Every structure is written in structure tokens, then in C-alpha cells.
Amino acid sequence: MTGPNDVTAPYQRRRFPATHHNHLCEKCLPNRAGTAKHGPMDATTARAPFRLDPEGGDRHAENAQLRDIAAAVEVELPDGVTAWAVPRHEALHRLLSDPRVAKGAEHWSALANGEVPETWPMIGIVSGKSMMTADGQSHRRLRALVSEAFTPRRTEALRPRVEQITHELLDALAAEAPGPVDLRERFAYPLPMSVISELLGVPEEDRDMLHELSVSIVSTSTGPADVLATQRAMYGYLDSLVAAKRRSPADDVTSALIATHDEGDRLNETELAGTLVLLIVAGHGTTLNLITNATRALLTHPEQLALVRYGSRSWEAVVEETLRWDSPVNQFPMRYALEDIDVDGTVIPKGAAILASYASTGRDSAFHGEDADRFDITRGPTRHLAFGHGPHFCLGAALARMQAHIALAALFDRFPGLTLADQPDRPDRPDRPGHPDQPDQPGHPGNPGNPGNPGSMAPLPTMISNSTRTLPVLLA
Secondary structure (H helix, E strand, C coil): CCCCCCCCCCCCCCCCCCCCCCCCCHHHCECCCCCECCCCCCHHHCCCCEECCCCCCCHHHHHHHHHHHCCCEEEECHHHCEEEEECCHHHHHHHCCCCCEECCHHHCHHHHCCCCCCCCCCHHHHHCCCHHHCCHHHHHHHHHHHHHHHCHHHHHHCHHHHHHHHHHHHHHHHCCCCCCEEHHHHHHCHHHHHHHHHHHCCCHHHHHHHHHHHHHHHCCCCCHHHHHHHHHHHHHHHHHHHHHHHHCCCCCHHHHHHHHHHHCCCCCHHHHHHHHHHHHHHHHHHHHHHHHHHHHHHHHCHHHHHHHHCCCCCHHHHHHHHHHHCCCECEEEEEEECCCEEECCEEECCCCEEEEEHHHHCCCHHHHCCCCCCCCCCCCCCCCCCCCCHHHCCCCHHHHHHHHHHHHHHHHHHCCCCEECCCCCCCCCCCCCCCCCCCCCCCCCCCCCCCCCCCCCCECCCCCECCECCCEEECC
């Protein structure tokens, strides 16, 4: 089985002059009060777009810079396409339910003007027709067709099957003890992929291929030829899946959607395909990253693992703190401004694209406190935006949480001596935010944001997802 880290043709980076604000300059450094030295950005303080790293080299450091600049920051994406990132919690929370913001790409001026190439790495995400890219009545219609599969009752009914798959995967891992094994590939990936595939009726032999296509769809470092090839392969496969389900309907979501399509005008062919793509990609990718990130957080913060292992804190607390501190999604595309929108002194112009900077908002010290960079499962009820907010709140949030709770509890129960196969240099590192020996600090050899260091877990090559390509562990 090919791992989740295979992405082709890295995006060729362009160089910018030294004046480009993609570094920690004096204007963007926090002052002693913890706020940026500059004021709200307006026409007199306009700056060149902040270029986001399409390979996601050091997301948290990049996000810290964005928060220091403004509540909304114009950013450059691959191929010179621009958008506005909203990296602060309060601003994004408001914007996610603002009626002046839409999800339909027909509201994006750059796309309408032909300024977005058809081979743009993110084109499949923004142009697909599903509830994720619909507004108003269309969004409510499409969401209603899928929501029945993700009700609290249906989600809870899946618990025994999730537990069964979890223990089967752990049995397979135990046969390879002590390892090392890639826990991301062998555990965090097959669990949610099996669950969503069974819901959709995807044959087991097709799942690895669909995962690889999903990875390519959310990659922002994919070359033009591979963008088109991925689109053809994904939609070609879905055509064959739909045809097979029409011939032999089953008790699964795909068959139910086909029946809805064939019975009337509630779902057209394009929406059927777009909905299946959304369910496949989002239905396993978020949970895969969540389990990976939570496991890594616990293994690099043993004092936090001890709290949950000895009953002082719950696995639910681990999952919620991971969602805040290391969100499975970094920059989520796209929303569009229906008119000029003032975001705490910065105006996002009408027709502009907007990124929801979920990972950044989780570490916003203005909302989460001065220790926002610290992974701390004792901080109490955690309010975060990892699953969104408003009418487009993630439909599968409860299922993702349940899988993560079950997976983490069973994993550490089966392997109580689980350790990273690639330990940071200082296992006795001080556990306080900002310390240079912390593995989550920029420049530390244990930081996944240092892919050039052979001793690190390299990040996924994308600005959309947030996790590591691998999670090598020793089983004990």
C-alpha cells in the first residue's frame, strides 16, 4: 500500500525581492504587550501579498506572522492567484456566518475574469459542485440529502464497527512489534478510510487509489499535468462506481444519492459527482490528520499523556485540544466577498476569495490566552473553529471525533510504551511555550516544519491540510 505522502511534481517557487513581507520583520514582530507594532491595515499601509508556502514548510510560524500583520491578510497562492487569509479567531468566527460572504465560485472575480488557470492546484476544490460550494437554498437542499447519514443516531450506530476496525488494525500492528512502523499509514489512515468507504459502498480494492487521488486534490504543490490527470481519474472512477450501483443498488449512501438523482430534480449529475468527491476526500482526510496529530502531540508531551493515561483527563479533552492546537486543516478554500467587507480595519474587496485559516485561529493568543502555543489538555472547555462555524459547519464532525476517541484510547491501551521512532534530541526538554528546545518551535530538529532535516517528520506538501507525511513509531 502506498503511503499518504506521495504527491507528484513539486510546485516551482518564484523569488521575491527582499522587501516582500514573508519574514519576521520589525514591523510584524509582537511588542511586549503581545500585539503587532503596526496598526490596522488600510490603503495607506497596503503591502505586497504575503506568499504562502505551497509545500506547507512551517505552517505555525507562517500563521503567527499572518496574525501579527492583520485580521485579514492578502496572500499569494500558487500561480500568482491571490486571496485573503483570516488568521484571527474572532474575525474568522464572525466571517463564517456573515451573509456578505458566499461559497459559490461564481462570485469570484478572478475566476470570472479568466485569471485562474484550469490547471491551478486548487481548482478541483473550488469548482466542484456540492454543498461545500453552494449557498442558500441550494446548500440546504444538498446538505439535507447527505445529513441523514450523519445524524447523532446513525453516527452512534457506527460505534461497534469503528471499534472492530480499530482492533483489527491494532492486531495487525502487534504482529510487527516492536517496529518501527508508520502509524499514519498503518493505523490513522485505514481506519477513517474504511469507515467512509463502507458508508459509500466503495470496494476495498479501490480505497488506496481513492486516497492517493484525495491527497493530490488537496495538494498545493501538484504540477499542471497532474492536476488534470487527478480530475480525470477521480471523476472517471466515480462514473464507474455510479454505474455499478445503478446495476446493483446496495444499502449505502452512494445508492441512496443515485436513487434521489433518478427519481426527480433534487440532485443533478454534476452535484452527484461533486458530493461523492467531497465525502471521499473530507470523509477520511480530516480524521486521518486528527489521529496523527493527536498521537504525535501526546508522544512529544509525555506529561500530557500521563494525565489521560492515569485518568486525570479524558480522551475527549485530548481530541479537542488537538483540534485547537494542531487543527487537521490549515487554510481552507474558499469563500467570496459579496461586497467590500471591513475586517477589523482591513477591507476585503468585493469579489475577492477568502481562506479560512483554521490552524492559525487555534493559536490566537488574543482569544486562547498567552499560552495558546502550548499543548495543554487541562485548559478546560476548548472553543475552536477546526470544524468551521455557521451554515457550513462540518457535517461529519461527530463521526470524526468518535473515531479519534476510539482510536487513541485503544492505541495507547494496546501499546502503553509507544514512542516515536525518531525522537527529538532532548527528551527532557522543558515544557514551556517558546523554549528553543520545544519540538514545535521553528528551527528545532523535531519540528515537522523542517523537512530538510532527515531526523524530522516532514509536513504534508500542501497549505490546505495540516499534518506530517509519516508518523514512525516503536511499538511496546
